[in-house]
Amino acid sequence: MTNWRPDISQLRRPAYLSLAEQIARAIQEGLLPNGTRLLPHRKLADDLKLSVQTVSRAYDELIRRGLISGEIGRGSFVQTRPKEPEPPYLPERLGELVDLSILKPVCEQLHLERMREAFGWLAENLPSSSALSFRPNMVFPRHRVVAAEWLARCGLDISPLNISITNGATSGMTVALMSVAPPGATVATEAISHHTLVPLSSYLGLHLEGLPIDHDGMIPAALDEACRKGVIRAVFLQPSVINPTATLMSAERRQALAEVAQRHDIAIIENDILGPLVEGRPAPIAAYAPERTLYVTSFTKITVPGLRIGYLAAPDRYVAAVANRHLVSNWMATPSIAEIATRWVSDGTAMDLVNWQRGALAVRHAIAEEVFAGLPYHAHPQSLHVWLPLPEGHAEEGFVSQARLRGVAIAPGSSFRTCDQHWHPAVRISLGSTTERELRTGLGILASLASGNPEALLLAI
Template sequence: MSQLKTIQDEDLPPWLPRLAANKGPRFLQIADALQAAVADGSLTPGERLPPQRQLAAQLGVDLTTITRAYDEARRRNLLEGRGARGTYVAAPKVELNAILDLSMNTPPPPAGVDFDDMLKQGLSQVLMRADNELLMTYHLGGGSDSDRKAGATWLAPMFGPLDSQQLLVCPGAQAAIAALILALTKPGDVILAEPMSYPGLRTAAAQFGRRLIAVAADQHGMLPEMLEQACRQHQPGLVYLNPTLQNPTAITMPERRRKQLASIAQRCHVRIVEDDPYWLLADVPPPPIATFAPQQVLYISTLSKCLTPGLRIAFVLIRDPIERERFLVALRSFALMAGPLTAALATQWILDGSAGGLMEGIRKEARLRHRMARDILAGRYSGSGDGLHVWLELPAYWNSSQLAHAAASYGIAVTPAEAFATGSGYVNAIRISLGSIKDRGRLRAGLQRVSELLARRPEGVGGAVV
């Protein structure tokens, strides 16, 4: 007879059922029992739990099982440790921020992917295989050979086999954009972009004293004839493009337009910064512009939109060795390196396949959320069915700042078009991000509130967006 079967019911805490060999890992049975007891009031906030050794003896299990159970319960916000005084039932968390955030472009949490376990397993592998001292010291920047090879693997769907030495690893796409501006332009230079463009570009250009000029676009992206005219008129230092699921308009530039813009860049001897964070989330996207003008285009792919922003890792493809060195010098002026630990974790995930699994889960979840947005926003939905955001053009009786202000008063954050404007004019629209609200039910509630607002005229709404 096993030791478990000799335990008498009266020996157990009243909230804990008898453990069974056929009901899964014992530590999870204990954590589940804790959760059920907190939910039904058998355990109340502030109540002290038995010491781990005592509970292990009562249940006839080893101490490690109880430690894992308590750790799991803490992860679920059920318990809190108070040092030598022991472990107590935690008070319920108060939701201090009731805002439904539809303003931040982050990947949605995918169903069926245990991100906590993925993080623990990935870090465990990194710490097992890497020199821990190297993970905690300064690096010259650009990434280790392993990190660059992981970058080549990550970019293989876009480019096929790549020379990993042409890739650089940096702390996020924003840092990459800033370093490219510093490396390849000088104060007063012009940077060309579409009328609606990534706000981080505008911030960096203004900070570094560069002039941002909008080039007209249509439903396929920047107009080739207008780009050529602007190049001859302004002699720009760079052209910035976000051609796949563009932020904020969600337009994916067709292949023909990409070829035309690449050809103009070659004729006019101007560099294109191709910021392409959403390519891997798109449904059969065209080849990157960089495939049509490899020496002319500097390509950025961040993990923030396909995996998680917390990694702060982006890969930058720069073919010219002199430009790579200039980029690194510029990057070191404000960000010496990507974090070695997160870079090693990203490399581990890419090479062991975890990153691909997580990204596929995010793709599926994003598509599901787009279907939800299409159903709720009905005829106003203009997304492509993939990516992280929807660009919603407004009825004439609303302007984007009014609607953003009104939405905020209803507890919803959206981003008005003027946040993306590179020139004086902008489309009357808002961007709705679909990934930043974890719970689908809360996302549905936010989208329904936006739909209700759109269906009626504003009532004296005005002022600044808060």
């Protein structure tokens, strides 16, 4: 709590906006530091002789601006960020830098040829609805039927009526979060999670609670305890290899987490963008709790990065919310790209590229196994990356900086951290974002740095 109080004499109409402005200025001037708990709605209303509704509107406005977060059962807290969070990858590739920072599938000339062929086909076969219609329901019925076939390959049995076509996984994640968690709600996730989830939750006015993980993913007892202590509205999970530690969650763990969610009646958002790429994986969590799981998958990481299309499958209770939020945030997915995805699923091209990707990744993982011999890294045969916990004494920021000076870009592990407990410095290293030769060179430099004695970086000034 803070000693600072709004000045009632400075309030102007509309009162809620004037109050929000006063609090915003106090935050900007440092009078309300990050993490400060604000007065409860009713207490502040009584102090200022305002209605509770006026104070609630002021707090909602501050949540919309990203200045505070509201946690049901706990209160409202200042949540300032000194600057926008930096992405874990380079915004562009520079010079001779070996860029292992951005997560990409392995791509060769084959992929460019497939896209060129697809656009050639599209030029001759583009339906009038895809070019001329503004109405999603006029454009996508056929695409949803084919999407249901693809989701069956992912282990999901769902009606086409429950599927939304999205512009990739990020769009699907955003719509899913908006559909299950209103501003001020709390969403649980793994302690090491998706790098866009932290800023995305902030922009949506959500509180993100990172929970402990082990070798099998999120610990069910931790989710159960978080649900009992506070009002958790949803849990965001990445059970199939795409998570930063490249963990493939067991069927037993998936079922246990689904049972916790059912017991506390919370929604599940399952991010499964690798889909059928991962061989021998258990059924999706959505198969264990179909009545509450919003399932996200896409094609960009398993076929061609330019095929920015994905599927969001939602249970009946969320179908209307998903449709409405998708309309206001995206209106609809890009019809021409959806046409290509639908054709590729139907004619087998998509699965052919998935199978090709498995073979290419096997080669990349063999290189990593050879070069990183003796280092305690984490990977999966179909992961697009490896997760390298840094040896004792190595600081994450220094390691990333030294690697960059030696010509290798990597993603700092802190970009994926959602809580501060039990953190061990680490880096994520992409295997598919460059050629095999460059990959071997880059991994060799990283292995040398990890095996050597850590030393502070000195800059000439």
